[in-house]
Amino acid sequence: METKTKTTRANGNEVVTKITGAEALLRSLLAEDVETVFGYIGGAIMPVYDAMYNYQDRIKHVMVRHEQGAIHAAQGYARIKRKPGVCFTTSGPGATNLVTGLADAMLDSTPLVCITGQVAAGLLGTDAFQETDVVSVSMPITKWNYQVTSADEIPEAIAKAFFIANSGRPGPVLLDIAKNAQMEEMEYAYEQLTAVSSYVPRPKPAINSIEAAAELINTCERPLVLLGQGVAISGAEDEFRTFVEKAGLPVASTLLGLSSFPGNHSLYTGMLGMHGNYAPNVNTNQCDLLIAIGMRFDDRVTGNLATYAKQAKVIHIEIDPSEIDKNVKTDVAINADARQALELLIPMVKPNSHAEWLATFGELHKTEFEKVISRDIHPKDDKMRMGEVVNTLSEITNGEAIIVSDVGQHQMATARYYNYRKQNSWITSGGLGTMGFGIPAGMGVALAEPERPVFVIVGDGGFQMTLQELGTIAQYQLPVKIILMNNNFLGMVRQWQELFFESRYANTELVNPDFLKIAEGFGVPGKQLFDRNRLKEELQALMVLEGPFVLEVKVEKEGNIFPMIPAGGTVSEMRLD
Amino acid sequence: MNKEYTITIFTENKIGLLHRITVIFTRRHLSIASLNTSESEVRGIYRFTIVVNTTEAMVQTVTRQIEKQIGILKAFYHTEDEIVYQEIALYKVPTKAFADGDDVESLIRKYNARILTIEPEYTVVEKTGHKEDTQQLFRELEPFGILQFTRSGRVALTKQIREITSYLKDLEQYYKESEDEVLTYN
Numbered sequence: 001m002e003t004k005t006k007t008t009r010a011n012g013n014e015v016v017t018k019i020t021g022a023e024a025l026l027r028s029l030l031a032e033d034v035e036t037v038f039g040y041i042g043g044a045i046m047p048v049y050d051a052m053y054n055y056q057d058r059i060k061h062v063m064v065r066h067e068q069g070a071i072h073a074a075q076g077y078a079r080i081k082r083k084p085g086v087c088f089t090t091s092g093p094g095a096t097n098l099v100t101g102l103a104d105a106m107l108d109s110t111p112l113v114c115i116t117g118q119v120a121a122g123l124l125g126t127d128a129f130q131e132t133d134v135v136s137v138s139m140p141i142t143k144w145n146y147q148v149t150s151a152d153e154i155p156e157a158i159a160k161a162f163f164i165a166n167s168g169r170p171g172p173v174l175l176d177i178a179k180n181a182q183m184e185e186m187e188y189a190y191e192q193l194t195a196v197s198s199y200v201p202r203p204k205p206a207i208n209s210i211e212a213a214a215e216l217i218n219t220c221e222r223p224l225v226l227l228g229q230g231v232a233i234s235g236a237e238d239e240f241r242t243f244v245e246k247a248g249l250p251v252a253s254t255l256l257g258l259s260s261f262p263g264n265h266s267l268y269t270g271m272l273g274m275h276g277n278y279a280p281n282v283n284t285n286q287c288d289l290l291i292a293i294g295m296r297f298d299d300r301v302t303g304n305l306a307t308y309a310k311q312a313k314v315i316h317i318e319i320d321p322s323e324i325d326k327n328v329k330t331d332v333a334i335n336a337d338a339r340q341a342l343e344l345l346i347p348m349v350k351p352n353s354h355a356e357w358l359a360t361f362g363e364l365h366k367t368e369f370e371k372v373i374s375r376d377i378h379p380k381d382d383k384m385r386m387g388e389v390v391n392t393l394s395e396i397t398n399g400e401a402i403i404v405s406d407v408g409q410h411q412m413a414t415a416r417y418y419n420y421r422k423q424n425s426w427i428t429s430g431g432l433g434t435m436g437f438g439i440p441a442g443m444g445v446a447l448a449e450p451e452r453p454v455f456v457i458v459g460d461g462g463f464q465m466t467l468q469e470l471g472t473i474a475q476y477q478l479p480v481k482i483i484l485m486n487n488n489f490l491g492m493v494r495q496w497q498e499l500f501f502e503s504r505y506a507n508t509e510l511v512n513p514d515f516l517k518i519a520e521g522f523g524v525p526g527k528q529l530f531d532r533n534r535l536k537e538e539l540q541a542l543m544v545l546e547g548p549f550v551l552e553v554k555v556e557k558e559g560n561i562f563p564m565i566p567a568g569g570t571v572s573e574m575r576l577d
Numbered sequence: 578m579n580k581e582y583t584i585t586i587f588t589e590n591k592i593g594l595l596h597r598i599t600v601i602f603t604r605r606h607l608s609i610a611s612l613n614t615s616e617s618e619v620r621g622i623y624r625f626t627i628v629v630n631t632t633e634a635m636v637q638t639v640t641r642q643i644e645k646q647i648g649i650l651k652a653f654y655h656t657e658d659e660i661v662y663q664e665i666a667l668y669k670v671p672t673k674a675f676a677d678g679d680d681v682e683s684l685i686r687k688y689n690a691r692i693l694t695i696e697p698e699y700t701v702v703e704k705t706g707h708k709e710d711t712q713q714l715f716r717e718l719e720p721f722g723i724l725q726f727t728r729s730g731r732v733a734l735t736k737q738i739r740e741i742t743s744y745l746k747d748l749e750q751y752y753k754e755s756e757d758e759v760l761t762y763n
Contacts, residue, residue, distance in 0.1 A: 082762055111762075135593060140600045144647040145593075164647060166761040194760065195752045198589055198650045201760045204751075233762060322641035 021151030022051035022182040025115070026059065028158035031190045034086050036060045036077060036447055038070040042090020043130060045117030047182035049088075062447065062476060065468040067094050069440040071101025072466070075110045076404060076444030079427050082235070084111040084165040084173075085444060091118045092130030095176070096137065100434055102172045103141040107431025108256060109233060111170035113161045120180040121149040135176050143171030151184035155191075163193040168201030169320040170233060203321070205336035205344060212332045213291075213315045214348035217247055220289035220313070222357045224280065225249045226272060226301075229256035229430075230294015230319060236339035237261070237423045240293065243342050248353035250361055252280030254295045256430045259420035263399060269361040273301040274565050275412040278372075278574055279364035281565065284309050285572035286360070293317045294338040297327040298431065299567075307570040317341045371576040372562050377417065383556040384532055386413035386485050389539075393455065393483070394418045396539050401453045404428065404445055406438030406462035409491035412561045414457045425452075436465030439482065443469060446478040453543060454479065460486040460512055467518060473548045474523035481542050484515060484552045487559065495560045519550040526550035581610070582636040583660050583733050586625040586643055587617060587650040587741050597646050598625065601639055607631055611664070613730035619742060622650065626662075626733050651744050655735055662733035666711035666726070667693070668702040674721035675700060681721055688714045699724055 019027070025048060029037070037059055041049045052061060064070040067089045074085030089095055095116040105112050119128040135147050144164045148157050154177070161173040217223065231240045237260050244251050244267050251261055252272045261268055270277025272284070284290070290312045295301070302308045305327060316323075316330040317338055324333045334341045376387030390413050393401075399421035405411040405428040420426060427445055429437040442456035463484055473480050494508040519526040529538050529551060542551055563574045588594050595614070602609055610628040617624040629636065636654045644652040672695060674681045685692065690704040702718075704711050711728055 136596060139593070139596050140604065147592075163761060168760075170762065194756065196647065198748070199647050200748070200751055202755065202758070204754075235762065320645065322638065322645050324641075326638050326641075 017188060018185045019188050020047065020051060020182065021154050021177070021184050021186060022047040024151060024154045024186055024188045025158065025177070025182070026051055026055050027188060028155050028190055029086065030058060031192065032158065032162045033083070034059060036062065037086045037088055038062045038064055038073040038077070038444065039088030040064055040067050040070055040090070040094060042094045042117065044091035044119055044179050045088055045094070045115075045182070047179065048115070048117065048177075061088075062443070062472065064440070065471045066466070067097035068100055068436065069443075069466055069469040069472065071098045071105070071112070071114065072434075072437050072440035073444035073447075073469075074112055074114075075101060075105055075437075076427050076441030077448045078111050078444070080402070080424060080445050080448035082233070082424075084113045084162055086113050086115070088115050089117070090130065091116060091134070092132045094130075095132055095134040098174070099137065099141065100432075102138055102174065104429050104432040104434045104437065105172040106141045106143065108429065109170050109229065110172065111165040112172035113158075113165050114172060114174045116174060116176045117182070118147065118176045118178045121178040122180070124149075124178070134174065138174050141172070142174045145174040145176070147176040147178070148181050149178045151181045151186035154181065154186070155189065159191060159193040160196055163196055164199065168199070202319070202337050202340070203335045205334050205341050207344075209332055209334045210341065210344045210348065213334060214345060216289055216313055216315060216332060217249075217291065217345075218350045218352075221354070222283075222287045223247070223249045223289040223291060223354065224283060224287040225251045226290060226292040226295050227251055227253040227257040227261055228293060228295025229254065229260075230317075230338045231257060232260045232424060233294065234319075234337045234339040236342055239339055239342040239346065243346050243349070246346060246351055247349040248351070248355075248358070249291065250280075250283075250354070250358055252276075252284075254298070254301055254430075255415055255428065257295065258415060259423060259426040262421050263419040264421065267358070270365070271415055273298075274303070274567070275416065275561050275563070277365070277416070278368035278563050278576065279361040281563075281571045281574045282364050283361060285311065285570070287312050289313050289315065291315045291317075292328075293342070294319070296320075296323045299327075302327060303565045303569045303571045309571075368563060368576065376413075382532065384530075384535070384553060385559055386410050386555055387417050388532070389483065389485065389535065389553055389555070390414050390417035390457065392535050393539050396536065396543060397453065397455075401425065401455055402427070402445055402449060404438055404442040404454065404456045406456075406458040407433045407435045408459045408462060409487075409495065409559070409561050410457050410459045410485040412492075413485075435462040438462055439466050439473075439480070440469045442480045442482070443473060443476075443478050446480050450479070454481065455542075456480055456482045458482060458484055459491060460484065460488060460510055460515070461490045463515065464513075470519055470522035470524050477547050479546060480548045481545065482548070482550045483542075484550055485555050486512065486515070486552050487555045487557045488512060489557055491559070492561070494558065498558070498560070500566070515550065515552050524548045524550055526552060529553045579630050579632060581628060581630050581657060582633075582654045583657070583662065583731065584625075584627040584629065584636065584640055584643070584652060584654045585733065585735060586627070586652045588623045588625065589648045589650065590621060590623055591648040594646070594648050597648075598627075598643055601642050602629070605635065605639060607635070607639065611730035613732050615732075617741065619745070622741065626731055628731050650748070651741060653735065653737075655733075659737070660733040660735050662707070662731050663705055664708055664711060664729050664731050665703065665705045666715070666728040668704070668715065668718055668723055669699050669725035670702065670718055671722055671724060672696065672698060672700045681718070684714065684717050690714060
């Protein structure tokens with residue numbers, strides 16, 4: 001069916017074209033440079049899909065197998081492209097299936113524009129078929145949401161959605177569009193927004209705070225920089241590097257900060273937090289100045305706040321004012337975009353090296369290497385470890401692939417043992433810890449960055465949460481290389497049961513299907529790997545492979561991830577075994 | 578240490594904002610002691626007054642989380658000595674309580690309360706003041722049999738010198754200064 005358009009002349013020469021709300025939505029997306037949409041059709045969004053029939057040459061629609069897959073794919077896409085990922089779903093169950101992804105994107109500051117169909121405005125509130133009040137449901141897990149009930153609201157709502165999603169601290173936006181608004185006709189005109197009233201996306205850094213920060217940096221003896229995802233979001237990786245190199249500042253990264261600073265840099269000291277590296281965690285309680293940039297002092301980073309860096313002064317560079325002083329009290333707060341703040345700071349800091357202080361990290365790292373790392377990457381028995389798989393992958397890819405992970409032990413192994421050399425190369429679910437994130441996110445990444453190899457590291461638990469997306473991967477022949485670390489357990493939970501619940505393995509052992517048969521059923525080839533001697537060879541084969549693949553690696557069933565700060569423990573009292 | 582704080586929020590007139598505000602309290606398990614909303618001195622800008630009992634660290638965090646919502650212009654929190662506030666209470670008592678002597682009448686005088694309506698069966702009394710005053714009158718009327726009672730949310734004006742109009746000017750200035758700046762990423 002052709003989309004109806006009417007052209008009429010009004011006021012003499014002005015040509016006014018009337019199009020449907022559905023078509024206005026698509027034109028608005030084109031005006032925002034949207035190329036790819038992830039979605040799943042259903043009753044309340046059918047007019048949009050019908051209009052899309054004529055836009056297939058301009059907007060690529062990826063039909064997923066479950067709406068959760070759509071939103072995670074959009075997240076992966078958004079994180080690589082650094083612009084909003086878009087997904088379409090129908091009302092009711094279609095909309096509620098987005099909830100996990102919205103919550104994930106909210107915590108990890110991922111820009112999304114999610115369009116949900118809704119029953120016609122006249123039926124709202126009547127418990128109509130597939131009616132869910134998704135605006136209320138998604139209120140605490142969206143940066144902004146809005147219900148559109150008439151066609152003429154669509155262009156402005158879309159413009160507002162894109163501006164809000166991708167400015168300030170980015171986040172997910174949901175637009176719920178009633179079916180009548182998709183079908184009604186309207187006069188289309190589009191204008192990109194440059195401001196939204198009441199909203200201050202980029203607060204101007206206060207110059208006295210910058211001066212106070214520079215003074216602390218120039219006079220401190222034992223500084224430690226905490227690198228958060230805000231550095232990548234603001235595109236400040238280069239400024240960040242210039243800043244720390246000039247002032248000789250040791251760098252530690254949060255989980256989501258990984259890949260924003262080269263893993264082989266002499267100032268890089270490792271990852272922070274529960275399963276991070278020993279040196280930066282221990283030295284958090286030795287430093288005299290913490291310089292936190294674009295991070296939010298998550299409890300997985302800080303452990304017990306009462307014993308966290310009490311001896312240190314704290315500088316916090318953060319765009320979201322509600323994060324300042326939320327968990328850790330600051331001495332100098334710079335409420336600003338990371339890049340803007342760093343640009344101002346760089347000329348004001350004095351060259352320094354802090355060599356003696358930096359050497360203490362090396363000493364601590366030696367301890368970690370002897371007690372943890374060596375046995376992870378060079379195990380003495382014949383059982384394979386997640387650490388050695390990731391370490392080998394890191395060597396083979398020269399640390400330059402895009403790595404997507406799911407959630408659990410394999411995620412921590414990947415964060416610890418992949419040596420990131422290239423910016424924007426690490427996609428994982430941080431704040432929400434969403435099992436099932438990896439495979440669909442990997443699809444979005446593969447579409448966003450077809451030039452670079454994409455590896456998805458996933459466990460046997462998370463694999464089974466969104467494995468239906470193998471269908472999407474096969475249909476679109478997305479070059480996603482899945483490394484399935486199979487230990488027949490929900491490994492991280494099993495580890496906690498072992499350490500904190502007297503090894504009572506309640507519901508963590510998995511009765512698994514034949515993963516390769518499943519992959520084959522979907523049309524994705526795969527292979528099993530038991531033998532360490534073939535690890536390098538198999539990973540190399542994976543590198544040169546064109547299409548999707550599942551490499552199932554049978555790993556040690558009861559391996560543990562160390563070091564570890566038990567939940568609520570003190571960062572400096574990190575356990576090595 | 579818990580203390581009573583009055584949060585004042587200036588918002589645009591947008592559907593759903595109240596929900597966005599209340600979920601911030603809900604997730605912290607904070608109960609709202611009272612809530613009032615009305616248009617402010619600036620046309621189109623609404624003023625919410627919310628009373629909570631909590632710590633200063635909590636009220637500060639919550640206020641910042643409220644202020645960052647789209648549609649919220651500004652949010653402040655104040656202690657009792659930083660605001661001028663009132664609440665209104667209505668009491669429905671049996672009219673015969675007035676007929677049985679002068680006690681009720683003297684209470685009305687003592688508390689500076691007003692009689693809104695007198696019907697054969699009941700009389701409605703109004704008292705404006707702080708909660709302690711209206712509660713005290715409640716206690717004193719109780720022996721006469723209170724048929725109905727209600728108290729409004731707190732309305733409060735702040736003693737601070739800087740008014741919302743001045744913050745609005747700052748916002749305008751911000752938009753002017755960022756006109757040429759691309760504010761979205763990428």
